[in-house]
Amino acid sequence: MNLEQMLQHFKASEKMMKNITSWVEMPAKEAVYAEFPDFIDERIRTALERRGVRKLYSHQASAIEAVHDGSSIVVVTPTASGKTMCYNVPVMDAILKDEASRALFLFPTKALSQDQTSELHELITEAGVDVKTFTYDGDTPQSARRAIRQAGHIVVTNPDMLHSGILPHHTKWTKLFENLRFIVIDEVHHYRGVFGSHLANVIRRLRRICDFYGSKPQFICCSATIANPAELASRITGTDIRLIDNNGAPTSGKHIIFYNPPVVNKELGIRKSSMLEAERIAESLIRNGVQTIVFTRSRLNVEVLVTYLKDIYHGSKDGDKRVRGYRGGYLPNLRREIEKGLRDGSITGVVSTNALELGIDIGALEACIICGYPGTIASTWQQAGRAGRRSGVSAAILVANSSPLDQYIINNPDYFFGKTPENGLINPDNLVILYNHMKCAAFELPFEDGEKFGVETTGEILSFMEEARLVRHVGNRWHWMSDVFPSDAISLRSASNENFIIIDISEPKPVVIGETDRFSAPMLLHEEAIYMHEGIQYQVEKLDFDDKKAYVRKVNVDYYTDANLAVDLKVIDVFREDREKPVHRSSGEVSVSSLVTMFKKIKLHTHENIGSGPVTLPELEMHTTSYWVSLPEEIPGMSQTDVQNGLLGISNVLANAAPIYLMCDPGDIRVVHQVRATFTQRPTVYIYDSYPGGVGFSDKLYELHGELFETAASMIAQCGCETGCPSCVGPLTEFTGTGDPKEMSMKLIDIIRNAYK
Numbered sequence: 001m002n003l004e005q006m007l008q009h010f011k012a013s014e015k016m017m018k019n020i021t022s023w024v025e026m027p028a029k030e031a032v033y034a035e036f037p038d039f040i041d042e043r044i045r046t047a048l049e050r051r052g053v054r055k056l057y058s059h060q061a062s063a064i065e066a067v068h069d070g071s072s073i074v075v076v077t078p079t080a081s082g083k084t085m086c087y088n089v090p091v092m093d094a095i096l097k098d099e100a101s102r103a104l105f106l107f108p109t110k111a112l113s114q115d116q117t118s119e120l121h122e123l124i125t126e127a128g129v130d131v132k133t134f135t136y137d138g139d140t141p142q143s144a145r146r147a148i149r150q151a152g153h154i155v156v157t158n159p160d161m162l163h164s165g166i167l168p169h170h171t172k173w174t175k176l177f178e179n180l181r182f183i184v185i186d187e188v189h190h191y192r193g194v195f196g197s198h199l200a201n202v203i204r205r206l207r208r209i210c211d212f213y214g215s216k217p218q219f220i221c222c223s224a225t226i227a228n229p230a231e232l233a234s235r236i237t238g239t240d241i242r243l244i245d246n247n248g249a250p251t252s253g254k255h256i257i258f259y260n261p262p263v264v265n266k267e268l269g270i271r272k273s274s275m276l277e278a279e280r281i282a283e284s285l286i287r288n289g290v291q292t293i294v295f296t297r298s299r300l301n302v303e304v305l306v307t308y309l310k311d312i313y314h315g316s317k318d319g320d321k322r323v324r325g326y327r328g329g330y331l332p333n334l335r336r337e338i339e340k341g342l343r344d345g346s347i348t349g350v351v352s353t354n355a356l357e358l359g360i361d362i363g364a365l366e367a368c369i370i371c372g373y374p375g376t377i378a379s380t381w382q383q384a385g386r387a388g389r390r391s392g393v394s395a396a397i398l399v400a401n402s403s404p405l406d407q408y409i410i411n412n413p414d415y416f417f418g419k420t421p422e423n424g425l426i427n428p429d430n431l432v433i434l435y436n437h438m439k440c441a442a443f444e445l446p447f448e449d450g451e452k453f454g455v456e457t458t459g460e461i462l463s464f465m466e467e468a469r470l471v472r473h474v475g476n477r478w479h480w481m482s483d484v485f486p487s488d489a490i491s492l493r494s495a496s497n498e499n500f501i502i503i504d505i506s507e508p509k510p511v512v513i514g515e516t517d518r519f520s521a522p523m524l525l526h527e528e529a530i531y532m533h534e535g536i537q538y539q540v541e542k543l544d545f546d547d548k549k550a551y552v553r554k555v556n557v558d559y560y561t562d563a564n565l566a567v568d569l570k571v572i573d574v575f576r577e578d579r580e581k582p583v584h585r586s587s588g589e590v591s592v593s594s595l596v597t598m599f600k601k602i603k604l605h606t607h608e609n610i611g612s613g614p615v616t617l618p619e620l621e622m623h624t625t626s627y628w629v630s631l632p633e634e635i636p637g638m639s640q641t642d643v644q645n646g647l648l649g650i651s652n653v654l655a656n657a658a659p660i661y662l663m664c665d666p667g668d669i670r671v672v673h674q675v676r677a678t679f680t681q682r683p684t685v686y687i688y689d690s691y692p693g694g695v696g697f698s699d700k701l702y703e704l705h706g707e708l709f710e711t712a713a714s715m716i717a718q719c720g721c722e723t724g725c726p727s728c729v730g731p732l733t734e735f736t737g738t739g740d741p742k743e744m745s746m747k748l749i750d751i752i753r754n755a756y757k
């Protein structure tokens with residue numbers, strides 16, 4: 001059977017169809033073309049023609065013209081729509097017109113930068129022009145670095161290298177900074193939360209250095225579809241950004257299918273394993289020779305699924321090579337071999353983590369199975385975009401797991417197919433992050449009195465630095481005086497410099513497997529905690545709190561651990577509030593002190609409590625931003641316990657509903673509730689950013705208030721359980737008294753919704 005027949009076969013199967021919550025056939029779309037603008041150098045046009053490109057897609061032409069007009073832009077394009085032309089063409093054209101012109105390309109990952117620049121190299125070779133493009137990252141040999149600094153027209157790098165390897169050494173890069181015309185930021189939607197807040201500050205430093213050398217670069221950004229691409233790009237670059245979203249690339253017809261595994265335990269809301277269901281569907285496709293990619297969330301799942309699927313070709317010649325895994329950690333040669341096998345068709349099935357979600361060229365496959373919602377709509381579309389041949393049909397099948405977010409998406413296809421609600425959010429003015437980058441900036445060039453750095457308060461911050469003996473105020477300037485090299489101590493991936501590292505001591509040679517921030521460490525890394533990493537269980541043997549190190553060992557147990565966190569939250573400052581209605585909403589700064597006193601061992605699958613232990617660790621305090629909602633003091637028909645249960649249910653639901661709008665991981669925010677809050681004197685639910693200083697979530701939640709509670713309500717209403725389960729209001733064991741937790745939560749949510757109708 002071919003794919004089309006397979007799909008007919010699925011449609012005819014009652015067993016299959018009763019688990020399908022949505023089947024959308026997206027029609028093929030014709031290309032919308034535009035002529036090459038006249039100003040483009042003839043050599044580029046001829047080279048493109050020789051490569052089969054005779055016309056531009058409409059969005060490519062708009063992008064090239066906007067850049068020519070001097071605008072900074074963000075191009076919003078789906079997978080495989082020829083976005084690299086939107087920056088390669090204007091940059092090459094500028095260099096051909098003025099040989100001194102320079103450009104800097106930033107990609108979030110090394111693999112992506114290699115792939116995207118190979119296309120550029122081919123175009124340059126085809127055009128027979130002298131445009132020197134070099135990659136400058138951690139792998140660049142020392143011997144090549146000097147030549148790149150002097151002669152590279154286009155320098156390809158990543159934000160981390162720009163931060164620690166280029167900006168602090170700007171005096172060696174004078175050619176680049178004097179002539180910098182373009183800064184290309186690809187996959188701009190990746191720079192959210194902490195990482196994005198850091199990048200915005202790295203760009204502030206970059207622009208400061210450009211000012212010093214007298215250049216004024218334009219920005220060319222590309223983004224997947226999110227709700228606020230121009231706003232995000234503008235926040236990151238500190239510049240006005242023009243949105244280009246008239247996508248003219250053609251698409252083939254595609255089936256998008258939502259599959260929800262059947263419920264096996266109604267009481268606990270447990271469904272059949274998404275892995276096994278995805279495997280079953282993948283197997284039937286691959287057996288029929290349909291080239292298929294399966295996306296799964298962990299490396300471990302990649303290995304497990306590959307092992308299962310290889311059985312299809314058991315005993316046949318070269319069968320072992322027909323199904324492959326692909327994930328981070330594979331060596332480049334192996335990756336190239338697999339990518340090639342996918343393009344030439346010698347591989348029929350591949351199981352991948354999101355490593356293949358980004359632009360790496362593997363050609364177009366026929367079918368894509370997404371095992372577990374990837375966390376954002378943007379990622380889901382990028383993964384689904386891997387299936388789609390220019391002729392014929394393709395299919396993408398999303399298989400949900402039991403988690404609240406998966407269940408929400410699978411039951412609300414309109415939310416998925418409609419206008420995206422996902423916001424890319426950052427907070428460049430987070431004081432911890434800002435302060436760190438001002439140190440780097442002061443090291444790079446002295447600050448002038450009155451100089452701004454995104455914020456107006458640079459003077460205060462510099463005075464503080466002077467007290468810390470980092471800078472000295474001489475005349476009207478602030479000079480760096482410390483002998484430390486500030487960028488070395490700052491990682492763009494974490495908010496504070498106080499991360500705990502996690503060391504695996506299972507083998508004779510200890511290996512660092514990860515890190516976590518100071519405020520999560522007591523929860524995740526207390527002694528005897530089960531720490532999950534890449535789907536593998538580790539037990540914490542020793543936590544050295546002063547040295548910020550946790551020593552862990554691989555284990556195989558049938559439980560996870562859950563630490564009891566006592567949180568005390570105090571409001572320090574109110575930024576915004578709305579107290580007109582019976583339900584109040586606010587946002588502001590809070591102080592959160594947290595103390596872990598004990599942990600529970602919870603059995604996997606059944607969620608039974610099978611033991612506990614004490615934890616002795618210091619109390620931690622953090623200042624961050626929060627959004628909170630408070631209900632009337634008295635709620636008719638509800639006892640104190642009912643309100644308590646309702647607030648707990650709401651908190652659990654909000655912890656899953658909020659990330660939908662914020663494009664963040666569930667761990668990036670925390671929710672606490674107080675039946676009678678000290679600050680409001682009312683039943684109150686707080687959602688706070690789990691990073692010191694906050695990264696912009698709370699303010700957005702304040703604005704999204706109404707939508708947030710609509711989503712929370714449908715998460716509860718649509719859950720198939722009876723009185724509550726981990727997929728909606730949380731495990732029943734957390735609740736006290738005799739009331740129905742689902743009902744109590746809904747009652748409170750309705751009061752909140754009605755107040756803002």
Ligand SMILES: [Zn+2]
Pocket residue numbers: 269719720721722724725726727728729
């Ligand atoms: Zn439920």
